[in-house]
Amino acid sequence: MKIGLKTLLLPAGEAAVAAAARVLADGGLVAFPTETVYGLGADATNAAAIAHLYQAKGRPAFNPLIAHVSDLGAARKIGRFDAAALQLAEAFWPGPLTLVLPKSADCAVADLATAGLDTVAIRIPAHPVARDILRAFGRPVVAPSANLSGHVSPTIAAHVLNDLGGRIDLIVDGGAVAVGVESTIVGIFDQPILLRPGGLPRADIERVLGLTLRQPPEDAESDSDQPLAPGMLASHYAPRTKVRLNAMRLEPGEALLAFGTDAVSGIEAAAAVMNLSVRGDLDEAAANLFGHLRALDTRAARTIAVMPIPDDGLGEAINDRLRRAAVGRE
Ligand code: TXA
Ligand code: MG
Numbered sequence: 281m282k283i284g285l286k287t288l289l290l291p292a293g294e295a296a297v298a299a300a301a302r303v304l305a306d307g308g309l310v311a312f313p314t315e316t317v318y319g320l321g322a323d324a325t326n327a328a329a330i331a332h333l334y335q336a337k338g339r340p341a342f343n344p345l346i347a348h349v350s351d352l353g354a355a356r357k358i359g360r361f362d363a364a365a366l367q368l369a370e371a372f373w374p375g376p377l378t379l380v381l382p383k384s385a386d387c388a389v390a391d392l393a394t395a396g397l398d399t400v401a402i403r404i405p406a407h408p409v410a411r412d413i414l415r416a417f418g419r420p421v422v423a424p425s426a427n428l429s430g431h432v433s434p435t436i437a438a439h440v441l442n443d444l445g446g447r448i449d450l451i452v453d454g455g456a457v458a459v460g461v462e463s464t465i466v467g468i469f470d471q472p473i474l475l476r477p478g479g480l481p482r483a484d485i486e487r488v489l490g491l492t493l494r495q496p497p498e499d500a501e502s503d504s505d506q507p508l509a510p511g512m513l514a515s516h517y518a519p520r521t522k523v524r525l526n527a528m529r530l531e532p533g534e535a536l537l538a539f540g541t542d543a544v545s546g547i548e549a550a551a552a553v554m555n556l557s558v559r560g561d562l563d564e565a566a567a568n569l570f571g572h573l574r575a576l577d578t579r580a581a582r583t584i585a586v587m588p589i590p591d592d593g594l595g596e597a598i599n600d601r602l603r604r605a606a607v608g609r610e
Contacts, residue, residue, distance in 0.1 A: 313454035319423030344395035350414035374406035376479030460567035519577035527585035535581035551581035
């Protein structure tokens with residue numbers, strides 16, 4: 281694989297968009313901002329490029345990728361939309377929602393990207409840089425989060441450079457992302473299923489559909505070979521430091537990931553303190569989550585202790601990512 285290759289970092293703008301489209305057309309790898317997290321893009325129709333992408337991330341090949349497109353017309357060429365899927369697409373695209381749908385008969389997305397499933401995950405991102413790149417390239421782009429597999433997702437270009445510098449061709453720097461957690465994934469099967477909580481709150485989706493989203497069965501989250509949402513491996517969004525949840529008091533040498541202004545005993549002896557949102561705002565907390573986890577991970581703390589975070593709105597996605605970060609480390 282192309283490790284040792286020089287990674288170009290360009291500020292977002294016309295030149296960067298043109299360069300990104302060229303690199304994608306040549307089968308290369310481009311990291312770019314979306315409104316959720318930075319993605320690592322490859323031509324979704326080019327199996328060799330996708331193989332490089334899996335290698336660059338160190339990602340298990342059974343974990344399929346999301347195809348990003350610029351508009352609904354392009355989405356309908358690769359997936360079969362029923363009434364519910366169309367309703368969600370019209371309500372929330374472009375935006376932080378991914379739909380898992382049956383593949384269309386002539387779906388151009390390479391089998392390697394869908395891990396041999398007969399479904400395809402599709403998203404129209406809202407970030408202007410992502411949309412410009414998709415329009416300039418003109419084909420679907422598969423883009424997982426632009427981090428090494430198992431690491432925390434990147435929310436600024438420097439995170440991408442730390443993880444993937446020397447392994448990919450280009451990083452387009454569009455500053456900090458707005459949402460900060462990955463897209464919400466809904467599977468449109470007999471009944472819609474919430475496959476991954478994310479940047480679009482569950483309640484918004486349920487309001488549009490007029491029904492309660494089903495949850496994947498419990499064992500879909502295990503490390504089995506064929507989980508329902510194959511990326512839902514139990515331990516996934518992981519800093520190196522141990523993570524302890526629902527902390528109300530600190531042990532000496534622990535770092536604190538705070539939320540709000542509730543008192544925490546033992547805070548005087550904290551190795552470090554970062555607050556996701558002093559005013560207790562869950563959207564702000566989501567935007568800060570991965571950056572704060574990365575920052576605390578470098579503080580040589582014994583453990584990152586995390587204060588309780590409410591489960592409503594984006595809190596469901598935040599708590600999901602924190603539980604995964606804590607698995608096997610408590
Ligand atoms: O916000 C996001 O979704 C970001 C940005 C870059 O768009 N992308 C992202 O991709 O989070 P990734 O690869 O880190 O997560 C994609 C998830 C994985 O959990 C994968 O298993 C699931 O989507 N997935 C993809 N195709 C699927 C399919 N056909 N059926 C079920 N799950 C699927
Ligand atoms: Mg990821």
